[in-house]
Amino acid sequence: MRSSATLIQWGLMFSKIASITLPIFTLVLIGFLYSRRVKLDEDARKNLFPSNERLKTAGTWAMKIKAVVFDAYGTLFDVYSIQVLAESFYPSQGADIAIKWRDKQIEYTRLITQSDPHNVSGSQYFRPFWELTRLSLEYTLDRLKLDRQSGQVEKLMQQYAHLTPFAENLAVLQKIKAKGLTTAILSNGSVDMLTSAVKSAGMEDVLDHVISVDPIRLFKTSPESYALVQQTIPVNKDEVLFVSSNAWDALGATWFGFTTHWVNRQGLPFEALTPKPHFSGADLNSVLSSLNLWATHELQTDC
Numbered sequence: 001m002r003s004s005a006t007l008i009q010w011g012l013m014f015s016k017i018a019s020i021t022l023p024i025f026t027l028v029l030i031g032f033l034y035s036r037r038v039k040l041d042e043d044a045r046k047n048l049f050p051s052n053e054r055l056k057t058a059g060t061w062a063m064k065i066k067a068v069v070f071d072a073y074g075t076l077f078d079v080y081s082i083q084v085l086a087e088s089f090y091p092s093q094g095a096d097i098a099i100k101w102r103d104k105q106i107e108y109t110r111l112i113t114q115s116d117p118h119n120v121s122g123s124q125y126f127r128p129f130w131e132l133t134r135l136s137l138e139y140t141l142d143r144l145k146l147d148r149q150s151g152q153v154e155k156l157m158q159q160y161a162h163l164t165p166f167a168e169n170l171a172v173l174q175k176i177k178a179k180g181l182t183t184a185i186l187s188n189g190s191v192d193m194l195t196s197a198v199k200s201a202g203m204e205d206v207l208d209h210v211i212s213v214d215p216i217r218l219f220k221t222s223p224e225s226y227a228l229v230q231q232t233i234p235v236n237k238d239e240v241l242f243v244s245s246n247a248w249d250a251l252g253a254t255w256f257g258f259t260t261h262w263v264n265r266q267g268l269p270f271e272a273l274t275p276k277p278h279f280s281g282a283d284l285n286s287v288l289s290s291l292n293l294w295a296t297h298e299l300q301t302d303c
Helices: 002-048 052-066 077-088 096-116 129-143 151-159 168-180 191-200 224-234 247-256 284-303
Strands: 067-070 182-187 208-211 241-243 259-263 279-281
Touching: 067 208, 077 096, 077 151, 129 151, 151 182, 151 247, 168 182, 168 284, 182 191, 191 208, 208 224, 224 241, 224 247, 241 247, 241 284, 247 259, 259 284, 279 284
Parallel strands: 067 182, 067 241, 182 208, 241 259, 259 279
Antiparallel strands: none
């Protein structure tokens, strides 16, 4: 009987304690869970809506850009458009000619530069890009065992001097100029062939500079070739956005210290060598998207 009374007393005591502590515990638990939810909500908001400070940091690179410098061949001018004329001369061979011609052309530039890279007056083996373009065509025709008749080589060369520009070029360059940025070409191309291509495309008024590697007698991707930009335009490396459709060119410019944009027209994978270009897109319009990042960040920061 006594043990039953004791149990009842203990039960009443625990009940009183529980009636006091349970609400307190419940309040503490609710407060803890609420604080966790707020923290999670804050983290989510930071990811979806970056703070002003993060926006400023993300946009710093664009704020610095003062010049947008383009590669020419493959980036502004379609080197494979030559296959149409080549096909008319050599049925079923046009595409193969265009590809092999371009590959040999680039191979010759690398061979010349790498074989004498430290000569202060440039490579002793240097030949202008126009001459290399002709030699590359002749090699390609020999490799494919194709005859030269009725001035076909000359006609193909003249067509190369007036390669088809990509459709979006002019509008994109006009918009970049409207932002107050300096525009330029940096190319392996000879001065004369670049002048012809730019004039044929109607781009003289939207390009401030056309820079050829001819004076240094070294081709890209030599550091000296990219340094020509700063010798022509008063900018620091990090104030240049370099745009190329050639992944090797974008990588070389990235190593040099430029901010880079790869125009990946063919949907190729990134180079296995690192680093990747800072930006990339399917055509030249994607360059505007990159430049517009800062304008968007600036607008959000001011709100």
